[in-house]
Amino acid sequence: MSTLIRSRRVFWLFAIATAAALLLTTALTTIQARPASAHGSVVDPASRNYSCWQRWGDDFQNPRMATEDPMCWQAWQADPAAMWNWNGLFREGVGGNHQGAVPNGQLCSGGRTQSPRYNSLDTIGAWKTTSVSNNFRLRFFDQASHGADYIRVYVTKQGFNALTEPLGWDDLELAGQIGNTPASQWNPDTGGVSIQIPVNASGRTGRHIVYTVWQASHLDQSYYLCSDVDFGGGSTTPPPTTPPPTTPPPTTP
Ligand SMILES: [Cu+2]
Structure with missing residues (x-):
């Protein structure tokens, strides 16, 4: 050669x-x-990670987020993939036993599914809220046209304090649901299909968490989504009170 x-x-x-x-x-x-482009989430009121992706997806390294939107900041710091994959927060093979698969305190991460990817979504604090009225329509976006065996929408009970308490199943009340709905019955939407679910959360004021369970139809695939909302009208979530001083009272001589 x-x-x-x-x-x-x-x-x-x-x-x-x-x-x-x-x-x-x-x-x-x-x-x-x-x-x-395979799954879906609650887009209105936006789920925690969809909301963080919407606001900061193009600018997620901006240090302003640390002060302007600290809950999103800690989530982005923990794992940006939790936001890029806002549509992938699911478990498989749960067999309808959602409470068995998702322990209290881990509802927003779907029981720490794909741990540690979504774990930061369980962090307790002042997530940005979407303003809603007591009767609102939740919009669920399905990019993959999986359809739904059912979608259940829960809202925290009045008195629950999302700023201090971990979210548990017993904090929730069912406030809206749909049954078996193939994707052909959903509305065409950009990049997929969406459906609106009427939610009745009467008696709520202030900050609350909307918790949505989507049982997709193509597989035993269950999605668990937290959306932070504010019903307005009165404060149910007062700022945490400062603890009483721990110094003992002066003893009488
Ligand atoms: Cu999927």
Whole structure:
């Protein structure tokens, strides 16, 4: 083999390797920047991670988030993939036993599904809220046209304090639901289908959590979504009171 042919071959091998590396980098960047297009979530009132992705997806390294939106900040810091994959918060093979699969205090992460990806969504604190009235329509977006065996929408009971208490099943009341609804009966929506579920949460004021369970129809695949809402009208969530001083009272001589 002549040296000329050999050096040409080396050149082409190098060129092909470079092109392949470039393609791979582009593909990886695209995957990272876009949510996987296979599932869904509550888009209004937005679920915790969908809401963080909506507000900060294009600007998630901006340090302003730490002070302006601290709950999203801690979630982005914990794992940005929890926001890129806002549509992938599900468990499989639960067999309808949601309370068995999802322990109290872990409702917003679907029982720490794919741990540790979504664990930060259980963090207690002042997540940004969406204003809603006592009767509102929840919009569920399904990118994969899975349809629903059912969707159940719960709202925390009046008196629950989302700023201090971990969310448990006994804090919730069923406030809306739909039964078996194939995707063909959902509304066409950009990039998928969506459906609106009437929710009646009468008697609520102030901050609450809306908890949605979507049982998809293509598999035994269950989604668990927390949305933070504010019903307005009176404060049910007063700021935490400062603890009483721990110094003992002066003793009488
Ligand atoms: Cu899916």
